[in-house]
Amino acid sequence: MTPRLSIVVVGFDMARELPRTVLSLTTPYQQGMAPEDIEIIVVDNNSAEPVRRDQFQPDADIKVMRVEDGGASPCRAINLGVQVARADMIGVVIDGARMASPGLVKASLEAARVAPEAFVATLGFHLGPKVQQVSVVEGYTREVEDQLLANIGWPHDGHRLFEICALGESYRHGVLAAPPETTFFIMSKAMYLDIGGYDERFVGLGGGLASFDFFERATRAAGDAFTMLVGEGTFHQLHYGATTQAGGIRRSVNEEGRSLGEIYAREYAEVVGRPYKSANPAPALYGRLTHPAARALFFPPVTA
Template identity: 35%
Template sequence: MSKPLLSIIVIAYDMQRQALNTLVSLSPDYQEGVSADDYEVIVVENRSQRNMDASAIAALPGNFRYFLRDEPGVSPAAAINFGFSQACGAFIGLMIDGARMVTPGVVRYALMAFRATEDAMVVVPGYNLGESEQQFHLSCGYTEEKEQALLSEIDWPNDGYRLFDISCLSGANPNGVFHPFMECNCLFMSADIFRDIGQADERFDLPGGGSLNLYLYRKTAIHPCTEHFLLAGEGSFHQIHGGVTTSADDRREEKLQEHREQLCRLLGYPFSAPSVEPILLGKMRSSAMPFLKRSVERGIERLARFAQRGADPYVDDTQKSKHRKSDT
């Protein structure tokens, strides 16, 4: 068999049920318009008390490779770099949090973007399952059991776009797709660009990687070569699993402040969401329309604020254009 064009790296830790849902959503029986030969999925799990069932992964259709690692630290950074070392594709997808299911067009449109340009950065908007951000779930009585009931009710393996019906926007992009995102939990780029940004910086050593995801997204988005493609009609949907920043925790704000301080220290400057204007790619399914409506309304408000100040709403794009011109 020839090498796949795309390698999707999924990192898991202590999320057996949720990660298997994610892998099902990445299988060629679920993804539309692609074949098993187009891509591979590399699953890297750091050992916990609830490891995944290797036989269940092996039974999935498609090209799945599973690695169980004994990780001495508490960050996924080393696991990401290990997964990248195993990747065969010229392009990669990163899912640092393996508890994120995706809609059925994600792989098809990611491959379409790479066929348009090898410098594509493909961004899938993030959502949370449930009616509110997940750090508030426990106070609202939302549990894993209720989430499983919701998923069963919509029969998601047979219509993945119904995930929109039981979800809300992620706290990382609460204003929708026409505002700059802080992060992306389903991100695609060329293997060369991932190498060029230094891969996953293993100095992000806090539990869950701290703000590694924000760092990787910003470094990729402001890379002078990347072309930003946004799959506005697709989504990655976070399942409740007791994550470091998505749990009800009295120390949550303290932890987030620690994350912010490490992020700014390793970036070398204060963090801001990268302001790059996306190329919209893919179909807009009816289930996603309510989120598109909110996105348009908030996007118009944002542009009006910038116009009133005489400011550049996509300053990082402007800087990238200047860099390209100076190179020529």
């Protein structure tokens, strides 16, 4: 049986985080979906300890593949995962540390019915009291995060993740303005391939601004069928990633004192042929507020 949605999840050295992410994308955690509806393709981007199939639910439709020549960027791994996807609709989780809320898949598929060229995107949140590049210097650790998850009884009620999170920097305006990227999206596989997928010329740590480039191309192709979800999203687990460790993109990373953000911006200009500037497309909104704490996250107060 062909699944309704194939989800590509890229992981690199995420033995703690990746199993939670995959669990959050499968049934029965994902509400309103049957097990045969969802195919998960876990792409191990050359982790030091190879990802194994037995790390995940034995009865779920999960394929594990390993990419040994992807480099420091996930772009090649994503494209290879999409190539083997069996469903006509594909989803992508570029960062395998991102757990999903329980209605993410159902709401995404519903929103995508609007048009064949639909591109449905989500907001991204960080577990913990603040964005993790800040909270890690204020005492936030994996052990603190594990206790937060235990306190809300995860995975029993996944929408309680909204009680223990903060908006990621790219999503600080909520759904009232289009973000420059997304943490999870779905679209047709045909449309993904038509726009060229992720540009593998982005070879920088973590992919640099590859997600910004892909998001711009995808929203342009979708036009009025670009949709942001309300009430569902992804939640970043602490794993000291490229942009979520102390200092984030502002930290110096080379002998010249250049910040990670400056290096990303330079690579973007070289690949795309111009400096990055948000196209700021206007999204349609789809969904409902699923938890009282979600309102202030999706519709944050407007600040001057």
